[in-house]
Amino acid sequence: MNVAEIRKQFPILDQEVNGHPLVYLDSAATSQKPIQVIETIKHYYEYLNANVHRGVHTLGSRATDAYEGARDKLACFINAQHREEIVFTRGTTxxxxxxxxxYARSVCQEGDEIVLTPMEHHSNLIPWQQVAKATGAVLKYIPLQADGSIRLEDVEKTVTDRTKMVAIVYVSNVLGVxxxxxxxAEIAHRHGARILVDGAQSTPHLKVDVQALDCDFYTLSGHKMCGPTGIGALYGKKALLEQMEPVEFGGEMIDHVDLYESTWKELPWKFEGGTPIIAGAAGLAAAVDFLEQIGMDTIDRHEKQITAYAMERMKEIDGIEIYGPQQDRAGLVTFNLDDVHPHDVATVLDAEGVAVRAGHHCCQPLMRWLNVSATARASFYLYNTEEDVDRLVQALRKTKEYFGYATG
Incomplete structure (x- = not known):
């Protein structure tokens, strides 16, 4: 994997921030975009821009082909069995x-169980809280081990025959688990439950096969996988999506409308009310092409190497605490430095041209489990190098100096 050549395809990386070459270590929040994604979106608006499905003119047909072609491409990318199992959304949330x-509000009743983990992003926590309030279902949590991982024996103990839904993140945006x-999924199905997998942090970095995972639902966001913001997708098994009712109503998703009754289109369009995110879908398709050209296994290997190097280098710094597993983790390192607030760490790093994330990372329950109010996070992607890690470590040493700590 020639990272130097890959970096050339990301125009935003070729700039200085605060007088230093940019080191972008915030891809878990959003990834940068390669030129072919940028050009695809530009091309769409210059040559294809029209509404989809309803028009019979040439531009409408071109736009429809681009939009539906993106659905086919994404279905292949995650190995959905049917193209109709891909519903375009604004993102994982x-x-x-x-x-x-x-789905959940229609199947859950009082006393039923929804199983989660304490590491869930707020987007995969609050919706289930609302389901529980509306239906009387009970939230249950799989306990975490000391390093933030979970054990299958604890899953076995938590999931019961009363469980209707298991909702779990594939890759933690804080712990790297x-x-x-x-x-x-096997345990959930044995008890008659359905499983939703939050794939926001896994789809950009791992080879995903929803059929092999046997998940009932899988969610993803385009902007974390080199695609544009505002576009994502829900994968759902066809039989489940067919029994679900739409939650947004209006144009595009209807079949027949009378004054007092209406009927819906077939899958997946019954869930895509209103003018869809057409340019975003075209950009997401270009992102999928870009990732497949490099190869997801290649990306995964590169990130593991960078992360292992970062863990080794960062442990050289006295007073640093790194959260999550020490090995077999995804491409991010979440940490705190001595008694320096994470926002102060991120501010000093930014002055050195190093962009990291600081805060609770939309995981306040997990922060409480870690017994901290916030953390700093460096997250890596296919365009990051060991030199980026060296710049991070150098900037962390300067942070310690700035706040009056002896460097280590």
Whole structure:
């Protein structure tokens, strides 16, 4: 993998921030975009821009081909069995809310169980809280081990015959934990439950096969996988999506409308009310092409190497605490430095041209489990190098000096 050549395809990386070459270590929040994605979106608006499905003119046909072609491409990328199992959404948050509002509220009753983990992003926590409030279902949590991982024996103890839904993140955006979702799906199905997998942090970095995972629902966001913002998708098994009702109503999703009754289109369009995110879908398709050209296994290997190097280098710094597993983790390192607030750490790093994330990372329950109010996070992607890590370590040493700590 020639990272130097890959970096040339990301125009935003070729700039200085505060007088230093940019080191972008915030891809878990959003990834940067390669030129072919940028050019695809530009091309769409210059040559294809029209509404989809309804028009019979040439531009409408071109736009429809681009939009539906993106659906085919994404279905292949995650190995969905049917193209109709891909519903375009604004992102992971919208996709999870769709399942919670349409599926879970219809199947959950008082006393039923929804199983989560304390490491869930707020987007995969709050919707289930609302389902529980609306239906009387009970939230249950799989306990975490000291390093933030989960054990399958604890999953076995938590999931019961009263469990209707298991909702779990594939890759934690804080701990870097990669959860055994295939095995968790087997346990859920043995008890008659359905499983939703939050794939926001896994789809950009791992080869995803939803059929092999046997998950019932899978969600993703385009902007974390080199695609544009505002576009994502819900994968759902066809039989489940067919029994679900839409949650947004209006144009595009209807079949027949009378004054007092209406009927819906077939899958997946019954869930895509209003003018869809056409340019975003075209950009997401270009992102999928870009990732497949490099190869997801290649990306995964590169990130593991960078992360291992970062863990080794960062441990050289006295007073640093790193959260999550020490090995077998995804491409991010979440940490705190001595008694320096994470926002102060991020501010000093930014002055050195190093961009990291600081805060609770939309995981306040997990922060409380870690017994901290916030953390700093450096997250890596296919365009990061060991030199980026060296710049991070150098900037962290300067941070310690700035706040009056002896460097280590």
């Amino acid at each position: 919208t996709a999870i809310n769709l399942v919670a509002s349409s 990669v959860n055994p979702v295939k095995e968790i």
